[in-house]
Amino acid sequence: MKTPKPISDLIQNFERLPGIGPKTAQRLVFYMLRFPQEELDKFGQNIAELKTKTKICSVCKNIDQEDPCCICSDSSRDIDLIAVVTTPLDLYALERAGFKGLYHVLHGVIDPLNNIGPEEIYLKELLSRIDDISPTADAPLELLMATNTGMEGESTAIYISRAIREKGYSNDIIKITRIARGLPVGGDVEYADDLTLHRALEGRSNFDL
Amino acid sequence: MKTPKPISDLIQNFERLPGIGPKTAQRLVFYMLRFPQEELDKFGQNIAELKTKTKICSVCKNIDQEDPCCICSDSSRDIDLIAVVTTPLDLYALERAGFKGLYHVLHGVIDPLNNIGPEEIYLKELLSRIDDISPTADAPLELLMATNTGMEGESTAIYISRAIREKGYSNDIIKITRIARGLPVGGDVEYADDLTLHRALEGRSNFDL
Numbered sequence: 001m002k003t004p005k006p007i008s009d010l011i012q013n014f015e016r017l018p019g020i021g022p023k024t025a026q027r028l029v030f031y032m033l034r035f036p037q038e039e040l041d042k043f044g045q046n047i048a049e050l051k052t053k054t055k056i057c058s059v060c061k062n063i064d065q066e067d068p069c070c071i072c073s074d075s076s077r078d079i080d081l082i083a084v085v086t087t088p089l090d091l092y093a094l095e096r097a098g099f100k101g102l103y104h105v106l107h108g109v110i111d112p113l114n115n116i117g118p119e120e121i122y123l124k125e126l127l128s129r130i131d132d133i134s135p136t137a138d139a140p141l142e143l144l145m146a147t148n149t150g151m152e153g154e155s156t157a158i159y160i161s162r163a164i165r166e167k168g169y170s171n172d173i174i175k176i177t178r179i180a181r182g183l184p185v186g187g188d189v190e191y192a193d194d195l196t197l198h199r200a201l202e203g204r205s206n207f208d209l
Numbered sequence: 210m211k212t213p214k215p216i217s218d219l220i221q222n223f224e225r226l227p228g229i230g231p232k233t234a235q236r237l238v239f240y241m242l243r244f245p246q247e248e249l250d251k252f253g254q255n256i257a258e259l260k261t262k263t264k265i266c267s268v269c270k271n272i273d274q275e276d277p278c279c280i281c282s283d284s285s286r287d288i289d290l291i292a293v294v295t296t297p298l299d300l301y302a303l304e305r306a307g308f309k310g311l312y313h314v315l316h317g318v319i320d321p322l323n324n325i326g327p328e329e330i331y332l333k334e335l336l337s338r339i340d341d342i343s344p345t346a347d348a349p350l351e352l353l354m355a356t357n358t359g360m361e362g363e364s365t366a367i368y369i370s371r372a373i374r375e376k377g378y379s380n381d382i383i384k385i386t387r388i389a390r391g392l393p394v395g396g397d398v399e400y401a402d403d404l405t406l407h408r409a410l411e412g413r414s415n416f417d418l
Contacts, residue, residue: 006262010255048253053215
């Protein structure tokens, strides 16, 4: 008895997703056999329409139904502050944290070990966007590097900073900042790793009450 | 910024699957944004066709593209032996283990705590299938209870055995058997739980070399 083709085909589709192995894929598909047909139709349609009904914002590369996206077209946002993030999920996280500036979504990090160079992410687009804005000392721009704090995120942030300085934008025209690295809220000093604690010491701030 | 509707709809679809929470669903959907459109089309189509292109075998309730399924229509199988299993996945497991009889797939277990009674599984169909076969003392039938060895599987096996005896089929007409419960191959006696070891002692067999 071989698994019927409609079932094995769908198992293969699920296996392509991250964190889903052959056993899990099999379990999911057999579970779906209990779904009513309308739900399967809707599920299938949503997958087929995932990319056709969404757009990549031509300004910030965020994913939305409109272009420019609802953030770029929101006049109440702080247009002097652009957060550079890796994925749209990072953008949502910053939104939940109350960030009020604009974004630039790179859709990846520079990761030479996985053959991802600066050309594979939306970096060229960030640089030409900055040229379009053409900030000056009177109307400076803050570029907040909000990439992950792991090795690839750090080196991507460094690479971008250098590329901007090489284009001749000095610190009083474009101020480049980095999200703080330190102990997470609720974290214990005792259990913090050395590097995190080192960053937390470096980034110490005034505590005047 | 709210998640665009085509994305949040698909996240909801994924959340309905077992073992997939909101965070995982979100990660899967954003990962799928990188898939080429043809792959999304095919994935969606496979989901919509999962049930329309498969059938439940009218004899054994296995899922296949044909009815009767390829096992029920295979004349080389041992028709005097029917394994009662809970799901098609259990059937595949027995096939891999070299089982050569027929099957009956219950599609569930009796589980009163989750409101699943004997009517919710293919039990009535098993009993009428046995009546159709009408085994006799000259042409007896072996019914192998291959349900899981947990509480629900055990009690489902007991319930079915009783139902068959109540219909008047004696042991020399229908022999009811149960898969052996004991130590898994490679298992340590030291670490076996008490109940498993108890079953292994009860089910001890001759060991003449």
